[in-house]
Amino acid sequence: xxxxxxxxxxxxxxxxxxxxxxxxxxxxxxxxxxxxxxxxxxxxxxxxxxxxxxxxxxxxxxxxxxxxxxxxxxxxxxxxxxxxxxxxxxxxxxxxxxxxxxxxxxxxxxxxxxxxxxxxxxxxxxxxxxxxxxxxxxxxxxxxxxxxxxxxxxxxxxxxxxxxxxxxxx
Numbered sequence: 001x002x003x004x005x006x007x008x009x010x011x012x013x014x015x016x017x018x019x020x021x022x023x024x025x026x027x028x029x030x031x032x033x034x035x036x037x038x039x040x041x042x043x044x045x046x047x048x049x050x051x052x053x054x055x056x057x058x059x060x061x062x063x064x065x066x067x068x069x070x071x072x073x074x075x076x077x078x079x080x081x082x083x084x085x086x087x088x089x090x091x092x093x094x095x096x097x098x099x100x101x102x103x104x105x106x107x108x109x110x111x112x113x114x115x116x117x118x119x120x121x122x123x124x125x126x127x128x129x130x131x132x133x134x135x136x137x138x139x140x141x142x143x144x145x146x147x148x149x150x151x152x153x154x155x156x157x158x159x160x161x162x163x164x165x166x167x168x169x170x
Contacts, residue, residue: 026088030061031105035092036085039077047077052096057112060089062105065113072101072114 010018026033037056039047050073053064077096084092093112094103101114 029107030110031088031090031107033060033089034086035060035089036087037081037083037092037096039082047082049073049075049077049096052077052081053093053112056089056092056096062089062110062112065111067113069101069114069116072097 009021011021013019024033035056037052039052039055050064050068053068053073057064081096084095087095090103090105094101097103097114100117102117104113104115105111106113
């Protein structure tokens, strides 16, 4: 019987250097390649998400589709997204777009695009303004505060009175 080796196949390229034969996951599937985003500070302050996506895709073999939705493309890029990674290309693209968008890729055309996860009006989140107490609530709170203050003052007077009675009895 012939024993199959689990050791990786390597080739010697120098006296002390060995290279493993084969291709990485990112080389086999371009969307899995490891990327790092560093938007240069020389770009204007108002970098858009589309600018960042195009910068990220440069050199990856992919390009951005023509139909990028304007409500994604024209958004200003958050400062926190100016430096990303290392991450897979797929993950970096999704982070730049945000959770409201679904990444669509066409590996044959090496094209990426985005579609809305839900219609814009359904996915909006309303943040309620802080409520102010009504006049009756405020009056009730004032009455409670007043009662608590009066009770505290009464206890203080009682303590003072009992303290003075102790002094007189001594």
